[in-house]
Amino acid sequence: NAGVTQTPKFQVLKTGQSMTLQCAQDMNHNSMYWYRQDPGMGLRLIYYSASEGTTDKGEVPNGYNVSRLNKREFSLRLESAAPSQTSVYFCASSELGREPWETQYFGPGTRLLVL
């Protein structure tokens, strides 16, 4: 039981390049989330998927797109990377996706540097 896995662990991009961050969970959870973590800013929600087939914007969605490929996988795409998107990206999941008290389980993160 690997929990939440993310690939890649590290990535360096040039401004304007695109890339997709992958996330998968093996806990049969309904909800999945993408956050970014910046120094002094805490975690900010980019997008979330309450259940398979649905996605919603979070606090900072601009410059990103997401795909809930199936129940296990939730990917985050940067179509044209900008230096402001340099950050650590975390994927998380929760079991039911409809109760605000649910625990979220986090992956180890992807460290992205945009030059």
Place this chain on the structure above:
Amino acid sequence: AQSVTQLDSQVPVFEEAPVELRCNYSSSVSVYLFWYVQYPNQGLQLLLKYLSGSTLVKGINGFEAEFNKSQTSFHLRKPSVHISDTAEYFCAVTHNSGNTPLVFGKGTRLSVIA
């Protein structure tokens, strides 16, 4: 909308000393409150959460937190810290109705000094 303020960005403390990490929240409705911990180079994991009932909540690794509705606070405490408690700690809040995403504070970096 709800928000969370963690009053200290960094807290250094000697090993075996007590520690309190402060968290205040703002919300016009009833809330659920959480503390998550992030060890170096890892993702976040849940320490404890307050949903209802007793205002003193006990979590993993000897941590506890007290919900104070009148002061809109949810401070995290541990009576005696260890080197292994060195980490970043995040307070988070959400409404207790509907599927409202978590709102995280900016984090408090706890450094335990030998």
